[in-house]
Amino acid sequence: MNILDDLKMQYKMGGVAHRLIYWNVGCFLVSLVFFYDFKSGSFYFPDWVALSTELSAFGLKPWTFLTYSFFHDGFWHLLFNMVVFNFASSLFLTFFTQKQLLGLYILSAIFAGIAFVTGYFVLNLSASIVGASAAIMAVLVAVTTYQPLMNVRLLLIGNIKLWHITAVILLLDLMQFRLDNTGGHISHLAGALFGFIFIRVLQNGTDLSQIVTGFITFFTNLVKKSPSTPFRKVHKNYAKPAENRASKIITKDKAQQQIDEILDKISQSGYDSLTKEEKEFLFKAGK
Template sequence: MNILDDLKLQYRTGGVVQKLIFWNLGIFIVFSLLGFFLKLTNSSFNYFEYLALSSVLSSFFFKFWTIITYMFFHVDFWHLFWNIVVLWFSSRYFLYYFTEKQLTSVYFCGGFFGGLVYLVYYQFVEVNTQLIGASGAILAILMTVTVYAPYTQVKIFSMDFIKLWHVSFIILFLDIIEMPFNNFGGHLAHLGGAFFGFIYIKLLQLGNDITKPFSALVDFFVNAFKPKKKTPFKKVHRNTTKKVVNSFSDKDVTQKQIDDILDKISKSGYDSLTKEEKEFLFKAGK
């Protein structure tokens, strides 16, 4: 199994958080290489014009997709790195109380709401700027679980007294105090995403899930592009000779091996698998 096959297997067997990390990291690598090539060729093409969220409303109307694409692009490696760290951290606690489907909905809806806050603000301030980064979407996840379970214990460097609300407070406080000095629009979108997380969990506790329309839309497209299962007629032959049948078929044995490997991944992580187990899982997934 080569590196590419290993990455494909990790993507297929990983959860929604791992897929989001793969997407953010993969897009960053691809477009960093593209930027390097454009500099080598001395090209003036700026792909951010078509992928970043513009503060100019007329520009947004012609590039409406940017309210989604902006949350998958990052300024530099450290911007991406810290977003991945906070996503990994917050999702660990989020998935303890909620589902992967809810995490996906909060991620995209939080990023969407943060983008809207950014757009609305700049209609009153005539500044032409652009927004990129997944921070608003990630802070929506963090704020959702923080409001729901603020006193959840967080272990950082063996310090047992830290609670989840302490971490969230520090992150939001840093956003607020940095706003007047740099990246005002970016910090505003972060706070917009966090505010969405607050609204989401408060309404959810009252029995109202405001992400339902988004979930329904995702389900519609997933089902529309899902290949339909075919059940062709098969000719059946009767075997009149007696044959000793094993209690488990080859299919049963294979499925049991897959289940055992997946249990091992859930308990000890993907890296705990042996080379043979990784190859077996990869071949079984084809």
């Protein structure tokens, strides 16, 4: 199995968090090819990718309220966000589902985008924004709202309460609000607010992530082709021994049993714990 097959398998077997990271990294690679000026050493994102505060831009390109949250203005911007997202999403998935994580990411990005545009309209400023920081902040604040006293072990520091980490990050945003990247800080705080609202509403019995789930299900069913049922002619072969049929069922059961054992191993120790043979078997079984 080559590296590409290994990445495909990790994407296929990984959860929503891993796939969102893959999408962010993929969009960054795309931006290096199409939106990076090597002479100036900076990115220039068009208004059909980045979220602009100009009505003529976001009014005609409403999808930018989401696409901006998958692009990053630099490698370190991407790396820091993905490290924090991996940390926050792993804690979030301890208590909530994959669908809730996806719903929170998408809805918080849209909410933060609206707050960014509104804030700059009030301030009479014009700018554009990219980055997943707002959605990541929503995930971090959401799990902190649900379990603020959770102990988190940090390298060189030791055990610390989760709410301490979140409070420091929020405080840094507030301190830099008027210094630079005002639009970014507006979206960060808006994302944090949405994460808090998401959990409070969920605790009252309303799961906002179902909006995203329902939307995805609707369009999936819309584009899905209706299954065709061609005419099949049935032949009876009385000369075929019954043992062959039984042996196929046994072989299938053994294969399924091996798949289940590999999946259990992934859930306990992670995908990287698999041997080369197990990865190849799982990749072939998934085709």
